[in-house]
Amino acid sequence: MEYWNPRIEKIPADELRKMQYKLLKMLVYRLYNFSPYYRRKFKKHNITPDDIKNCEDVSKLPFTYKKDLRDNYPDKMFAVPQQEIVRYHVSSGTTGKPTIVAYTQQDINLWTESLARSLTACGIGRGNIIQISYGYGLFTGGLGLHYGAERVGASVIPTGTGNTERQIELMQDMKVNSIACTPSYMIHMAEKAENLGISIKNDTNLKIAILGAEPWSEKTRQRIEDELGIDAYDIYGMSEFNGPMFTECSEKSGIHIWGDHMLVEVVDPKTGEVLEEGEEGELVVTTLQKEALPLIRYRTGDITELYQDLCECGRAHQRIARIKGRADDMLIIRGINVFPSQIEYVLMQTREVGKHFQLVVERDGALDKMTVRVEVSTEAFSDKINDMIALKNRIKDRLKHFLNINTEVELLEPGSLPRFEGKAKRIIDKREF
Numbered sequence: 001m002e003y004w005n006p007r008i009e010k011i012p013a014d015e016l017r018k019m020q021y022k023l024l025k026m027l028v029y030r031l032y033n034f035s036p037y038y039r040r041k042f043k044k045h046n047i048t049p050d051d052i053k054n055c056e057d058v059s060k061l062p063f064t065y066k067k068d069l070r071d072n073y074p075d076k077m078f079a080v081p082q083q084e085i086v087r088y089h090v091s092s093g094t095t096g097k098p099t100i101v102a103y104t105q106q107d108i109n110l111w112t113e114s115l116a117r118s119l120t121a122c123g124i125g126r127g128n129i130i131q132i133s134y135g136y137g138l139f140t141g142g143l144g145l146h147y148g149a150e151r152v153g154a155s156v157i158p159t160g161t162g163n164t165e166r167q168i169e170l171m172q173d174m175k176v177n178s179i180a181c182t183p184s185y186m187i188h189m190a191e192k193a194e195n196l197g198i199s200i201k202n203d204t205n206l207k208i209a210i211l212g213a214e215p216w217s218e219k220t221r222q223r224i225e226d227e228l229g230i231d232a233y234d235i236y237g238m239s240e241f242n243g244p245m246f247t248e249c250s251e252k253s254g255i256h257i258w259g260d261h262m263l264v265e266v267v268d269p270k271t272g273e274v275l276e277e278g279e280e281g282e283l284v285v286t287t288l289q290k291e292a293l294p295l296i297r298y299r300t301g302d303i304t305e306l307y308q309d310l311c312e313c314g315r316a317h318q319r320i321a322r323i324k325g326r327a328d329d330m331l332i333i334r335g336i337n338v339f340p341s342q343i344e345y346v347l348m349q350t351r352e353v354g355k356h357f358q359l360v361v362e363r364d365g366a367l368d369k370m371t372v373r374v375e376v377s378t379e380a381f382s383d384k385i386n387d388m389i390a391l392k393n394r395i396k397d398r399l400k401h402f403l404n405i406n407t408e409v410e411l412l413e414p415g416s417l418p419r420f421e422g423k424a425k426r427i428i429d430k431r432e433f
């Protein structure tokens, strides 16, 4: 078992908790005294640093919302003078006006350290040749992983997104054995390779993929791993807390959140009440060491749960479950709550289905109606209308059986839905609110 920073990664759970308490106390003290934004907020809620007596006291602190970042756009929440800032990024703006995030040199160092630990846990280090196919620029993915991969001593090829044929050529010529990109881009790249007569499994050296920045299901992982002959690891992060930061370890059972960097809670998305480990809810994060844009109890909007048991890998740092989606991605179809990732899970269990799908939600009178548009795999696609009707009904039945929702299913020819180089856009919501 390889560790990047064994001293911190193998710290016993109780010592880690003590360390988190000290860092939390220091953070509240720093913000109370030096951040006009948080000082105002703490005063409004009658909070002083003396109120923090243990880690659990984090729940006394007020939440921070994405709206706060938008209302204080572009820089009123920054906690250091501009002279201290060495970089800015901008969030992808999936859910509205993008927000700007800032980094001091120390923030960049900590982000890089976090990824160095995570990449090592995924088996990437000196000797690996890694292609970074995340967007470089305002998006955090490219530069974040770039710094992390260089830190562990891997040879980095900064391809960014796009020009997929050239990427495949480089992958072959440079004997690339690892890649970081969105799961949808990984699938797109594999298809493109196949069209060029290249099998990622047999004709390249690719062995490890670090996939994230969007929800994907366990079934999709299994299909990617089997078809491409690789190990695929989930990576999670958001620009508000630097960018991609945390991954699974070799156990592939939950994403380790480095506890010296971030304190995590899961709360009921409606009431804000703190939930127990094992209960599903919204992830709330407190950044323990960030300087330029510290976040107190930030509501990520992402749905997950905290795992209770210790990981077999020996790291006591808490794990979260694969992100199910954003709270605002949840669809309510005739009263039943469903996440696109659950639909994906059911679809990917059906052998005849390809990897691309789209969900169209519209209003049918007073009721919501959902159509699942899904590509059939090349092998299964048939001119025989009866075969296609049977497949369609099978998918409908499965969705009904597993998720208890009634959907329309539309089968499409392979290659007919749009492909994505960054985050996939899968929901077309035609309802008017």
Ligand code: ADP
Pocket: 091, 092, 093, 094, 095, 140, 211, 212, 213, 214, 215, 216, 234, 235, 236, 237, 238, 239, 240, 243, 300, 302, 322, 323, 324, 325, 326
């Ligand atoms: P934006 O919020 O504008 O899309 P980001 O690029 O910072 O900007 O995206 C962060 C979001 O992407 C997270 O809050 C989460 O919803 C999603 N995300 C990132 N990584 C994953 C992952 N591994 N699984 C599921 N969702 C993810």
Ligand code: ZN
Pocket: 248, 249, 250, 251, 256, 311, 312, 313, 314, 315
């Ligand atoms: Zn582990």
